[in-house]
Amino acid sequence: MPHELPKAYEPGAIEAHWAEYWIKEKLFSVKTPPPGESRPVFTLLLPPPNVTGRLHMGHMLNQTQMDVLVRWHRMRGFLTLWLPGTDHAGIATQMMVERQLAKEGKKRRDMGREAFIERVWEWKRHYGGAILDQMKRLGASVDWDREYFTMDENLSHAVRDVFVRLYEEGLIYRGKYIVNWCPRCGTAISDLEVKHEDVQGKLYEIRYPVMGTNEFITVATTRPETMLGDTAVAVNEKDERYRHLHGKKVLLPLMNREIPIITDELANPEFGTGAVKVTPAHDPNDFQAGLRHNLPQIDVMDEHAHMNQNAGPYAGLDRHAAREQVVHDLRSQGLLVAEKDYTVPLGKCDRCGTVVEPRLSTQWFVKIAPLAKRAIEVVEAGEVTIIPENYSQIYLNWMNNIHDWCISRQLWWGHRIPAWRCAGCNEMMVAREAPSKCTKCASSQLEQDTDVLDTWFSSGLLPFTTLGWPQKTRDQEVFYPTTLLITAYEILFFWVARMIMFGCHFMDGHHQDPALKAASCWGGKKDDSVPFRRVYIHALVRDAERQKMSKTKGNVVDPIEVIEKYGTDATRFTLAAMSSPGTDIAFNPSRTDGYRAFANKIWNAARFMFMNLDRVAPGFTPGASGSETRTHTGIAGFEANSLEDRWILSRFNRVAQQVHESLDAYRFDNAATSIYDFFWGEFCDWYIELIKPRLADGADKETARIACGNLVRLFEASLRLLHPVMPFITEEIWQAIYDGKPPLKSIALACYPTADQHQVDLQAETDMAILQDLIVSVRNLRAELKVEQKLRVPIQVFAEDTAVRALIEHNQGAVERLANVQSIEFARGSLAKLPGARHTARFDVHVVYEKPIDVLAERARLAKELERIEKEIANGQRQLSNEQFLAKAPADVVEGLRRRAKELEVLRDKTKSKLDQLK
């Protein structure tokens, strides 16, 4: 049956089909292997996208890299598990649903907690799968049977368990502290969820009258409205200016409250006036100072950052209005000394951009130091490797300065904190399941804490909770620690650090199945509690102008649009090819356009192959890619008879080696470009052209059959080599090669090509390079002599080396065809001086064509060439006559330079004589 491929490559049609096929056939589902499994294991946890999210370029890059590595490992025979899932994204999801409710004129509080949560679930069922659906379109080869959601019952159960354990170990505590508070979201947020931004503000200097004197003490502040909550003024003990005021009191303006002047290191004599107002309820430093001096904490704002009754006449104003009013009042009372321009670092809520308010409130915290200690050790000891390496320094730096983590959120959507308060005696009980009565007073009037946990608290547990923890499971023995985590720099602290802390803590004492650990080459690792062996931090995807993509700037590139325009394979290839370490990716669709052309090239090469296959060797299929041949290297069954056969086989094996080394080092860019250069620049541009005569109509049947067999085998192996990067087009053509009867369900299950050293043939590569050089020289001369494209011209060739001459003789037909040459005459002496001739160190070639050459242009070209040659000769001579160089440089470098020097001399003589000739 003839193979029919449409003339032009249409990614849309084939991609949707195979994406669906892979899922339907459950090709990437992994059952828990029984004891005795001996394959190496590769486990990867998908960084769970938000249920609220849409796929963006960062995901696309991340998923491309993961899928490349996952498919690569799977094809290499690893037991490969890629675990997908989504994150409930507490604040973000709640915001989405509240916004939706607002359109219906409803409010969360009016609905009540239960009804609201039900509504969120409904929303989640409806929209929550967006990114995962998009992932399916990308061909991400995840195990869909193991898909998780952070609010699933089993994962929620694990979260409660973790909370209780940490509480019982004294690593979770509850207390009243200053936290970052978002007045819009109405919840506490962690340090990491605050984005700092330098904003042009004012530094206000305010006079406070010192009681019992006529003096004033002037304090400086950027937030005058908080003075309403001042409970002291601090000066530095060593500051002579204020020594006489120690122990005195000031009358707080506007509030007429007597507050003490205290001495505290909080006051820096170098800054402002050296005196600082102390507002323990509204500033973290002041809070600490307040504790040191036993100061009252007067909270002057409510949860929406409106002034409350403690703010006296200002009650009811929002914080911005209150500032204006306070400043106005101070000014009119003559107490405002100065307003200086000042750059203030303003903290904003990462989620909604509202200015964060440091707020005194009762929250739950994780005592982080003991957890951080282990997390630092495992990275320092290399139990977890962070790639690129400089990120581990950033990680350690952060870890060493870490603060306790506020984990409670005043939200409804999320894992509710498993703590109950007794209405009778106020006793706080933390338990896995709701207690029926108070452990202290036996009252049954118990209320569960209304707060939920930070979303990252649950995602930090995923490496083990997705594998069945807190049960001890076979899955954990096999798949934990996961092999690799690929993620964005932004969540190094949010997520990566927390997974390491939790993993080390809760999986302490865990051991991976020793046989599998050894098979996976992790035998040297001592610690199996870590959540992953390696972390690869990927680059940031920016727009073509290197701007960070953001919705507000409107420069967001939608990957789905790119995919629809150029195809998934081309988009994946772009991202892989641009994934070089250390640099962000400036995503430019023109690049993707180029890789779509690459896909088209592959497509048309396939059409060429099928055209010949159907004619020359109908029914032929390469039998060597099935699981039965997993161990073969190189290309099985390839009959390397001619130079081009030996050459391409050698090149293929070397490229396979390069790709292996590149992927092994996370050099997706090198892997992608190696394949690109091989397939287009060598396979299509040269090999296919060279074998055409053997396949042609009049050719010997047996020769044609062998050539065709080689072509198909080579093509099939190349598809396998490319498959991890371009899964769709490779699957389509691979399936077509087997004409509906493939040895495996998918190319994704075939084995990945590995290099066979016996198929590497350096002599063939050298010979081929000479031949290519000759052909390019002739083409070049033709262009210069303006020989009509179609006209076949005779050439003369001189080669001093008989081996070179023999090489050209043996491949005369190839030269004639590819350079459009009528005949080749072998000259007995140098042709270099002739007009219309070119020379290299190995041969001279002359195109016999009567049209005179452009003498001036030719002279200019030769002069330039001569200059370059002489410069290089001078360079080489300087080095070769330098004894230091001869003594210190490695032998192969010296040898190479000597060989080159000889060549250069030949070249110089030829070029010089020709130049003289043209005078």
Added chain:
RNA sequence: AGGCCCGUAGCUCAGUUGGUUAGAGCGCUUCCUUGACACGGAAGAGGUCGAUGGUUCGAGUCCAUUCGGGCCUACCA
């Protein structure tokens, strides 16, 4: 305040431990619709590697200084 990254062809980027002639894609110029492919083929032009100094037999690569661009971390009002 501290730390990190980048500066190579018009554009976007490679260039692994210093070693022979600094590469690719896109764009550009000229020619060609030849039976796989114009999303193609052939040939070509284009770079004193941000600047200065140093180490070295040898520097795009290492060191120092400097200029320009970006990012992150930080409780100094």
